[in-house]
Amino acid sequence: xxxxxxxxxxxxxxxxxxxxxxxxxxxxxxxxxxxxxxxxxxxxxxxxxxxxxxxxxxxxxxxxxxxxxxxxxxxxxxxxxxxxxxxxxxxxxxxxxxxxxxxxxxxxxxxxxxxxxxxxxxxxxxxxxxxxxxxxxxxxxxxxxxxxxxxxxxxxxxxxxxxxxxxxxxxxxxxxxxxxxxxxxxxxxxxxxxxxxxxxxxxxxxxxxxxxxxxxxxxxxxxxxxxxxxxxxxxxxxxxxxxxxxxxxxxxxxxxxxxxxxxxxx
Amino acid sequence: xxxxxxxxxxxxxxxxxxxxxxxxxxxxxxxxxxxxxxxxxxxxxxxxxxxxxxxxxxxxxxxxxxxxxxxxxxxxxxxxxxxxxxxxxxxxxxxxxxxxxxxxxxxxxxxxxxxxxxxxxxxxxxxxxxxxxxxxxxxxxxxxxxxxxxxxxxxxxxxxxxxxxxxxxxxxxxxxxxxxxxxxxxxxxxxxxxxxxxxxxxxxxxxxxxxxxxxxxxxxxxxxxxxxxxxxxxxxxxxxxxxxxxxxxxxxxxxxxxxxxxxxx
Numbered sequence: 229x230x231x232x233x234x235x236x237x238x239x240x241x242x243x244x245x246x247x248x249x250x251x252x253x254x255x256x257x258x259x260x261x262x263x264x265x266x267x268x269x270x271x272x273x274x275x276x277x278x279x280x281x282x283x284x285x286x287x288x289x290x291x292x293x294x295x296x297x298x299x300x301x302x303x304x305x306x307x308x309x310x311x312x313x314x315x316x317x318x319x320x321x322x323x324x325x326x327x328x329x330x331x332x333x334x335x336x337x338x339x340x341x342x343x344x345x346x347x348x349x350x351x352x353x354x355x356x357x358x359x360x361x362x363x364x365x366x367x368x369x370x371x372x373x374x375x376x377x378x379x380x381x382x383x384x385x386x387x388x389x390x391x392x393x394x395x396x397x398x399x400x401x402x403x404x405x406x407x408x409x410x411x412x413x414x415x416x417x418x419x420x421x422x423x424x425x426x427x428x429x430x431x432x433x434x435x436x437x438x439x440x441x442x443x444x445x446x447x448x449x450x451x452x453x454x455x456x457x458x459x460x461x462x463x464x465x466x467x468x469x470x471x472x473x474x475x476x477x478x479x480x481x482x483x484x485x486x487x488x489x490x491x492x493x494x
Numbered sequence: 495x496x497x498x499x500x501x502x503x504x505x506x507x508x509x510x511x512x513x514x515x516x517x518x519x520x521x522x523x524x525x526x527x528x529x530x531x532x533x534x535x536x537x538x539x540x541x542x543x544x545x546x547x548x549x550x551x552x553x554x555x556x557x558x559x560x561x562x563x564x565x566x567x568x569x570x571x572x573x574x575x576x577x578x579x580x581x582x583x584x585x586x587x588x589x590x591x592x593x594x595x596x597x598x599x600x601x602x603x604x605x606x607x608x609x610x611x612x613x614x615x616x617x618x619x620x621x622x623x624x625x626x627x628x629x630x631x632x633x634x635x636x637x638x639x640x641x642x643x644x645x646x647x648x649x650x651x652x653x654x655x656x657x658x659x660x661x662x663x664x665x666x667x668x669x670x671x672x673x674x675x676x677x678x679x680x681x682x683x684x685x686x687x688x689x690x691x692x693x694x695x696x697x698x699x700x701x702x703x704x705x706x707x708x709x710x711x712x713x714x715x716x717x718x719x720x721x722x723x724x725x726x727x728x729x730x731x732x733x734x735x736x737x738x739x740x741x742x743x744x745x746x747x748x749x750x751x752x753x754x755x756x757x758x759x
Contacts, residue, residue: 261669265676272679272688279689283544284537411515418522421529429532433626 241344252349262350270302270354287428296365297452301424302358304448306351308392314346316400316413323403328489373455384451387471394474404485423447443470498599505603516608520615530556545692551719553629558715559687564612566649568657570601571674575664581756594747634718641724645714648732655739665750686712706735
């Protein structure tokens, strides 16, 4: 039974991707144009940090360590924009317009449907640029991470993606509580700058808020630290635990919030 | 005048319906400031001055960029281009106000509400940040502040004209709204929003000093920080640039009217 369910979801997931790839290829000009825009933003961000690191180290991180972190950020950011943004926008739009019934009445998990229905291929160049920046930074640092460091890095990067998704999902779920707040989906994109810098730049109250209470400051720092072999085990454990807590909270909050929903007879 | 006032007023009232969104935007303004302040605090932790800038000056610089951005930025490109593409501006073309005038007056109305909420917000934010960091109020004369606000007005006009060019290109180009991103990147890079001019590499400084975009951020901040002055040649350059943008808008609008088509109504 479990195997059957998994196969169904697996098939659905790829069906959605196929539909979106077909739709993207139908409007190729759109794909090229927005890929260019996202590439420009990535290069702009790279230039900014390149200029900053010429003035001194940032939070004790040297030039190529910071650039490595920017590479990791570009990959994570490309992934979150490609997958989360469109789905969250569609999710909140459906709640505000009263069309959320369509999700609730389908014979599959609502959250699965919300999170896999849409995606974008515009950020693909950013993934490549991020990879290139990472490679060049590691070469400049003359550092070769071990196999286990790479595996841990990938695991923690996926965990960071999951954490961002959970926080974004919690914010988007507020749509059930607020009647009209169109820019609710712009909250997380506006917070991205928090994890674009090493966590050590945050000190005092900001450190308490951004690395412990809402640890968005850890998203790229922890995976990069693991790759550089300077991660603290305590922080990694905290990162895993807080993601798990956030997961539990998001599920409970979604279940409570959904009870507030009233559709618009469609 | 009466017509213009009523458009501004109606735009202000319409914007009031979205006041909670404006308040949310204002709070989201804080995050980039917190991050940039944290970055510069860490950079200055082992040095007192970088290329003539102390930590206090650099914090002032970035606080001012945020404030200037609130005064001068325009964000109507995306939805206005969409309106044109979907053929939904018929009613604007038959009004006794020119389309561009309507764009301007509506933006002024929205901006008025935004500033009503933003100015007290920035004041409170300034007080909070200054107690937590080395941020202080710039020590400038009334004359310097007058030039600062004069340049802010020019900055708004430049941003409005640039945004109007993006909107008008929507009569021909399918992805015209993307021009908003180009506008922002160009202003950030060549206007001094990203980093103060003295901290840029020599090649970038040459480009920035040649282009007029520095009057948007770098120049006004330089004036109130006593690191720069406004010369007569600057005023001539600004006037020529504004005239250049205005001429492009007029040429585009004359041609754009004949490109537009819609059905039904």
